Amino acid sequence: MRETGRAEKRARILEAASRVFASKGFFAATVAEVAREAKVADGTIYLYFRSKDDLLLRLVEARMNALCRAMQEVLAPIEDPVEKLSAFIRYHLEMVERSPEEAQVLIVELRQSGPDLKRELAELMRPYLAMLQRILEEGIARGVMRPLDPRAVRHAIFGALDEVALAWLLRGRRFDLAQNAEQLAELFVGGLAQTSPRSTP
Amino acid sequence: MRETGRAEKRARILEAASRVFASKGFFAATVAEVAREAKVADGTIYLYFRSKDDLLLRLVEARMNALCRAMQEVLAPIEDPVEKLSAFIRYHLEMVERSPEEAQVLIVELRQSGPDLKRELAELMRPYLAMLQRILEEGIARGVMRPLDPRAVRHAIFGALDEVALAWLLRGRRFDLAQNAEQLAELFVGGLAQTSPRSTP
Amino acid sequence: MRETGRAEKRARILEAASRVFASKGFFAATVAEVAREAKVADGTIYLYFRSKDDLLLRLVEARMNALCRAMQEVLAPIEDPVEKLSAFIRYHLEMVERSPEEAQVLIVELRQSGPDLKRELAELMRPYLAMLQRILEEGIARGVMRPLDPRAVRHAIFGALDEVALAWLLRGRRFDLAQNAEQLAELFVGGLAQTSPRSTP
Amino acid sequence: MRETGRAEKRARILEAASRVFASKGFFAATVAEVAREAKVADGTIYLYFRSKDDLLLRLVEARMNALCRAMQEVLAPIEDPVEKLSAFIRYHLEMVERSPEEAQVLIVELRQSGPDLKRELAELMRPYLAMLQRILEEGIARGVMRPLDPRAVRHAIFGALDEVALAWLLRGRRFDLAQNAEQLAELFVGGLAQTSPRSTP
DNA sequence: AATGAATGAGAGTTCATTCAT
DNA sequence: TATGAATGAACTCTCATTCAT
Structure with missing residues (x-):
């Protein structure tokens, strides 16, 4: 889990976001939900995305x-x-x-x-x-x-x-x-x- | 200010909502803002609309x-x-x-x-x-x-x-x-x- | 509806309050509900009771x-x-x-x-x-x-x-x-x- | 501050709630007050209790x-x-x-x-x-x-x-x-x- | 790098009370 | 005297974001 690890995790978060946003809508979706779906901690999202x-x-x-x-x-x-x-x-x-x-x-x-x-x-x-x-x-x-x-x-x-x-x-x-x-x-x-x-x- | 008063106020709130929703988007807009724009109290909105x-x-x-x-x-x-x-x-x-x-x-x-x-x-x-x-x-x-x-x-x-x-x-x-x-x-x-x-x- | 009217309305409000408080509890009950039950306007309550x-x-x-x-x-x-x-x-x-x-x-x-x-x-x-x-x-x-x-x-x-x-x-x-x-x-x-x-x- | 930390904080909130509810009554007490008494943020209460x-x-x-x-x-x-x-x-x-x-x-x-x-x-x-x-x-x-x-x-x-x-x-x-x-x-x-x-x- | 507990500002909504009619 | 529309303070609860570990 080095360079590839980073990119993979980023992708996993994007996939998760895609699913969550699609099913709930962007506003109703919560960052915590995306994190759960991506199996990362809430804070981790912010290591890959600004907001x-x-x-x-x-x-x-x-x-x-x-x-x-x-x-x-x-x-x-x-x-x-x-x-x-x-x-x-x-x-x-x-x-x-x-x-x-x-x-x-x-x-x-x-x-x-x-x-x-x-x-x-x-x-x-x-x-x-x-x-x-x-x-x-x-x-x-x-x-x-x-x-x-x-x-x-x-x-x-x-x-x-x-x-x-x-x-x-x-x-x-x-x-x-x-x-x-x-x-x-x-x-x-x-x-x-x-x-x-x-x-x- | 009897029947006309009610309808007029309702219309004023709708106008205000129209302006506020248009400029900020529905989600970002707050009820308080609509109330301010319509020059009514926050609670008044709820006399005319359920939510x-x-x-x-x-x-x-x-x-x-x-x-x-x-x-x-x-x-x-x-x-x-x-x-x-x-x-x-x-x-x-x-x-x-x-x-x-x-x-x-x-x-x-x-x-x-x-x-x-x-x-x-x-x-x-x-x-x-x-x-x-x-x-x-x-x-x-x-x-x-x-x-x-x-x-x-x-x-x-x-x-x-x-x-x-x-x-x-x-x-x-x-x-x-x-x-x-x-x-x-x-x-x-x-x-x-x-x-x-x-x-x- | 003069002196007797007053007393009767007061009693009616008390009756209504009794029913509403009993069914919902004092805190959950609203003054508006008592007023409706007593068939008087909200404000009328305050002509007979301080609060x-x-x-x-x-x-x-x-x-x-x-x-x-x-x-x-x-x-x-x-x-x-x-x-x-x-x-x-x-x-x-x-x-x-x-x-x-x-x-x-x-x-x-x-x-x-x-x-x-x-x-x-x-x-x-x-x-x-x-x-x-x-x-x-x-x-x-x-x-x-x-x-x-x-x-x-x-x-x-x-x-x-x-x-x-x-x-x-x-x-x-x-x-x-x-x-x-x-x-x-x-x-x-x-x-x-x-x-x-x-x-x- | 791992397992003990969580239990201790939960207990601290319960203690605070006990004091606040006792002095003001459950209804009159506010969650914000309990939080202040427990020295935690309002939102923290909801990490430990549903409502x-x-x-x-x-x-x-x-x-x-x-x-x-x-x-x-x-x-x-x-x-x-x-x-x-x-x-x-x-x-x-x-x-x-x-x-x-x-x-x-x-x-x-x-x-x-x-x-x-x-x-x-x-x-x-x-x-x-x-x-x-x-x-x-x-x-x-x-x-x-x-x-x-x-x-x-x-x-x-x-x-x-x-x-x-x-x-x-x-x-x-x-x-x-x-x-x-x-x-x-x-x-x-x-x-x-x-x-x-x-x-x- | 990763965690997740903690934060606290801010949201929608309710309702006791007032007051112009 | 009676009305009920209007008020606005105060409430509970949520959640994006931070930061000590």
Whole structure:
């Protein structure tokens, strides 16, 4: 238990925090509970994280990094921006379906915080949103997507994904998320499709 | 100061709660602060509301009712479901722009709560979401919208509106919300448009 | 509703207080509850009583007065101090059985109070205890009771009655109080009986 | 300061609670006051006790256990049930005289509580009352006591002891408790004495 | 590095009492 | 005289954070 020990314990605390925040919400969760779940002493948390807020921040950071990396890999081999967008939507919800607990933190608890924390959390989401925006920009640049404001569309798509995931989580995961992913992909791909070429006979 | 007095004071407390919750977040806000803002004693709050949770619930209820009524009136004279949807999107964000503080509560604080409260809040949103869904169902029924799953699309549109509004609020209202509304309207109207008829010469 | 009105309302409040204090305990009971039970406004209580403490004090006072008067009448026609004592014991528990709610206040709630209030309450009990003591003193003077310290015996008898009544009330009035009264009467009459004269042939 | 430290602090809090409850009454006493008296932080109380109610419960429990053990030892070497009863009465009041503060809690505050707490407290008294009842039952069985209902007599004796102790405490311990104990012992021993043997010359 | 007992500020809520009507 | 809405002090209990071991 040296260097690896440290990293492992940090990870264990983050895992514990993820579970506890997901099940109780960030505010209702207590540091003591996270400590118990991680099988460390209360004080130990503070050797790895500055505060409860910091714990959430680092948790979201870790999840976002993993999500970004994974999404990157999924999108890399795809050439067409339209297909990229479609893959983005489907893969995002696939991840939610695969790790609902992690998703819970990113989706639901993310906004549970005072304004300061909220701003910091938004900052952490940026790389992910940037990926989405780049797809849109490229689609527009290549002329395969309508020239709508990429930032507005990015927010729209992200909000849609978020809301669908939230509904799925809140309703106890009772509907088919993959099917919803298809619907969303069609909706947004259709919404961004260049319509003029079709009108030409 | 008889019947009007009571209702006015209740409204004053709701106004105060709206401001305080918006600026600090529901959890960080204290009942004492709401009382101070409303210029009543701490205990007075409890003559009008059962608890802090109830205060949020009633606040969201009031705002939702107003929003539903207003939206109803806007949509009533419109016949075409596609135009109705377009109007829904534009008017929703128009309201956000007009009363950002109220929106803050509906959009941001709405999810700040333990799971129990969250469920009750979701319940309060239902009539509004139902309106949106009905537009989609009618559009599909009349054959002017693609037969996508109305529930999925409803979530998508609502999430998109929410996220755009949230971004606008968090960034200090620095971009043009009306313009974004146009973009969203185009995006979703396009995404729902029946494409096949066009391909027929 | 003039002079009689006042007295009647005062009595109504006392009745209400009796019921509420009996069912909840003096501390747990609220003035608002008493007011509701008496069908008067909260503030009205304070037109008739100085404070919540005063309300209890006046309630006990009224009950003690009634109890004293009734006991007085019961004992008046009895000549023999031993029979008087026996009647006192039986009648005391008879009253408890007849009006358990009033008894509850006198027995149980009587001690629920800070030390100041407690002293004042003890003061109110004095006339009743004095009656008992006088019986004992006369019995001793006449040589029909053993010359035990009348004050000590008075406390003993009163404590015994109190405890038996308390047990009866706490156990949900499930045993026969009259039978217990007989037992107590025998016990104390026996305990106070002059034994030596009898042994002389 | 390991195992002993914990137990000692718990004991210190109980001592403090005993003093504070005795001087102010359970209801009027505040947890903050107990904490101050015990020289610990407010929150520390809750590391050792679940609630203010629990604090009283555990306090009574500890006192009752000690009382039972001590009484057990006193009675063990005594054979004759009549003498046992006499010793019980004298020793009970001796204990009150020796530790008036502890007695205050057991006697006075014991009934200061809502009905739920009251029932739990009554439960804690049972072993002690059972000891008393057993003495009576044995006395009756051996034919050295009159066959009065042991439960009724038990209540009577306990109530008498309670009341005498209460009076002594409320009057500022101004009369001789030991003397009263003698009187009570004579009273009850006399009351329970088999009278028939006396008639034999 | 790790512990977990201790801290104490601060939360929501209650309720005896007052006073304008 | 009666009302009951309003008050605000005071309560119990929680929990993020610290620090002696």
